[in-house]
Amino acid sequence: MIDRVEIYVKAGDGGNGIASFRREKFVPFGGPDGGDGGDGGSVWLAGDSSVSTLQDFRYRSRFKAQRGGHGKGKNMTGKKGEDLSIKVPLGTVVRRKGEGGSGEVVADIVEQGQRILIARGGKGGLGNTRFATSTNQAPRRATPGKPGEEASLVLDLKLIADAGIVGYPNAGKSTLLSRVSRARPKIGHYPFTTTEPMLGVVEAGGRSFLLADIPGIVEGAHKGKGLGLEFLRHVERTRVLIHVVDGGVEDPLSDFKKVEAEFAAYPADLKQKPRIIAVNKIDLTHVRERRAALEGDFDQLNMPLHFISAATGEGVDGLIRKVLEILTATRPVPAAPEEETKVFRPRPVSSRKSAGEENRRHG
Ligand SMILES: Nc1nc2c(ncn2[C@@H]2O[C@H](COP(=O)(O)OP(=O)(O)OP(=O)(O)O)[C@@H](O)[C@H]2O)c(=O)[nH]1
Numbered sequence: 001m002i003d004r005v006e007i008y009v010k011a012g013d014g015g016n017g018i019a020s021f022r023r024e025k026f027v028p029f030g031g032p033d034g035g036d037g038g039d040g041g042s043v044w045l046a047g048d049s050s051v052s053t054l055q056d057f058r059y060r061s062r063f064k065a066q067r068g069g070h071g072k073g074k075n076m077t078g079k080k081g082e083d084l085s086i087k088v089p090l091g092t093v094v095r096r097k098g099e100g101g102s103g104e105v106v107a108d109i110v111e112q113g114q115r116i117l118i119a120r121g122g123k124g125g126l127g128n129t130r131f132a133t134s135t136n137q138a139p140r141r142a143t144p145g146k147p148g149e150e151a152s153l154v155l156d157l158k159l160i161a162d163a164g165i166v167g168y169p170n171a172g173k174s175t176l177l178s179r180v181s182r183a184r185p186k187i188g189h190y191p192f193t194t195t196e197p198m199l200g201v202v203e204a205g206g207r208s209f210l211l212a213d214i215p216g217i218v219e220g221a222h223k224g225k226g227l228g229l230e231f232l233r234h235v236e237r238t239r240v241l242i243h244v245v246d247g248g249v250e251d252p253l254s255d256f257k258k259v260e261a262e263f264a265a266y267p268a269d270l271k272q273k274p275r276i277i278a279v280n281k282i283d284l285t286h287v288r289e290r291r292a293a294l295e296g297d298f299d300q301l302n303m304p305l306h307f308i309s310a311a312t313g314e315g316v317d318g319l320i321r322k323v324l325e326i327l328t329a330t331r332p333v334p335a336a337p338e339e340e341t342k343v344f345r346p347r348p349v350s351s352r353k354s355a356g357e358e359n360r361r362h363g
C-alpha cells in the first residue's frame with residue numbers, strides 16, 4: 001500500500017494581452033483592438049470515494065493545468081485555460097513540501113466531493129484596448145499574463161478508522177481483526193507478520209464501525225526499530241485503541257509498557273486516547289492459570305481490562321461491546337484539524353520577476 005506520495009502541481013499561466021490595431025479599408029489609423037489574455041486554469045484536489053489509494057501517483061506525479069490563450073486582434077479575449085481536478089482518496093492529508101520533510105498542513109480531505117484549490121491559475125494579461133485614453137488613442141502597451149501558482153506537495157493517506165488495534169508483535173492483533181470482521185489479514189507465528197495496515201468493518205449491536213489493524217510496535221520503534229512508528233498515523237484519528245497483549249509471554253506487562261513508551265515518543269498525543277487492554281490467548285492453559293496475577297498487574301493502569309482469545313472468540317463480544325460503548329460516549333473526533341485551511345495559495349515562484357518586468361514596462 002502506497003500511503004505517502006509527493007506531487008508537483010502547476011496552474012496554467014495567464015495568456016498574454018496583445019497590442020493590435022484595427023485594419024480596415026479606408027481607415028488608415030484604426031483604433032486599438034488587442035484582446036486580453038485568458039486566465040490560466042487552476043489545479044484542485046477533490047475527495048473521491050472511488051479512489052482508495054495513492055498508488056496512481058506513483059506513475060504520474062506532475063500535474064499542469066492548461067494555460068490561458070493569448071488575446072487576439074478584433075478584441076478577442078484568449079480562451080480560459082481548463083481547470084484540472086485531481087482525484088484523491090478520502091483521508092488524504094495535504095502538506096506543503098518543506099525543507100527536509102513535509103511542512104504545514106494545507107488541507108485535509110475527508111468528504112466525498114470536497115474540493116481544495118491548491119494552485120490558482122494566472123490572470124490573463126491586458127490587451128492594448130484597455131490602455132486607450134483620450135490623450136493616447138493608439139496605445140502600444142499590453143501586459144503579459146501572470147504565471148500560474150505552483151507547489152510541491154506531500155500527500156498522506158490516513159485511514160479514517162473509528163478504532164485501532166495496537167500492540168507488541170505476535171500478540172494476536174490480526175487474529176482479532178479477522179475474528180470480528182470479514183477482513184482477512186495475514187496471521188503468522190512470528191513477529192512483523194503484518195507489514196501494512198488493514199481495515200475491517202465490525203458489525204455489532206446494530207451498529208458498525210471501522211477497525212484498523214497495524215504492524216506490531218517494539219521498543220525503540222521511534223528510532224526505527226522493527227517497522228518503526230510511522231504506521232501509528234493510521235490510528236492517530238481513531239477514537240479508541242485496543243491494546244492487545246500476548247498473555248502467554250514471560251512478562252506481558254513489560255511488553256505493554258514498551259509499546260506505551262513508544263506512544264509517548266510519537267508526535268500525536270496517543271496517550272490521551274481512550275485505550276482498552278485486551279490480554280489475549282486466554283485459551284492457553286498457562287495463561288488461564290495466571291489470569292488473577294495478570295489482573296493484579298494490569299489493574300494499576302486504570303484502563304478497561306479484558307481477557308480474550310482472538311483464536312476461539314472467548315471474551316471478544318465483551319471487548320467489542322466496550323469499544324462500542326466508548327465510541328458512543330465520545331463525541332466524534334473531527335477528522336479535520338480545527339484550523340483547516342480550505343484554500344491554499346502558494347506564491348508562484350516566478351511572480352516577483354514578472355512584477356518587475358511589468359514595472360519596467362510601466363516606467
Ligand atoms: N492460542 C492462541 N494463539 C493465538 C491467539 N491469537 C493469535 N494467536 C497466534 O499468535 C500468532 C500471532 O498472531 P497474529 O494475529 O499474526 O499477531 P499480530 O499481533 O498481528 O502480529 P504482527 O502482525 O506480527 O504484529 C499466530 O500464530 C496466531 O495464531 C489466541 O487467542 N490464542
Ligand SMILES: [Mg+2]
Binds near residue numbers: 174186216
Ligand atoms: Mg498482524
